[in-house]
Amino acid sequence: MARGMGETYTNAGILKKAGRGIVLDIAGAEFFLIREDLNALMNNQAADLVNYDGDAEGIAWLSPLVSPRKADMTGVIAHRIYSVPYRGFSQVVSGDRQYTQVREYHSCRNTR
Numbered sequence: 001m002a003r004g005m006g007e008t009y010t011n012a013g014i015l016k017k018a019g020r021g022i023v024l025d026i027a028g029a030e031f032f033l034i035r036e037d038l039n040a041l042m043n044n045q046a047a048d049l050v051n052y053d054g055d056a057e058g059i060a061w062l063s064p065l066v067s068p069r070k071a072d073m074t075g076v077i078a079h080r081i082y083s084v085p086y087r088g089f090s091q092v093v094s095g096d097r098q099y100t101q102v103r104e105y106h107s108c109r110n111t112r
Helices: 035-042 086-094
Strands: 003-018 021-026 029-033 047-050 056-063 072-077 080-085 099-111
Touching (some): 003 080, 003 086, 021 035, 021 099, 029 035, 029 056, 035 056, 080 086, 086 099
Antiparallel strands (some): 003 021, 003 099, 021 029, 029 047, 047 056, 072 080
């Protein structure tokens, strides 16, 4: 019996601009990247994802962290991995787009 590894993504919510920062609205819960952390994120540093009270709920980074080509904005919240394609992320940050889709990553093991 052969086993294969795979990965899937499901729609989890939206990423949109909020004031001078970014909000990830995932299943009715909001997580924020504040302006100062957004600047750090754009300079290849990890950034905190915080709740409405400012408490850290997770971490975000542009993956890969050190590369001339950024592929995704990745966030980990409560042991779940969320991803936003970099193109959509940068369009929201620049104001060219109102929102973009946040996807949740799932690894799956297939048996044959």
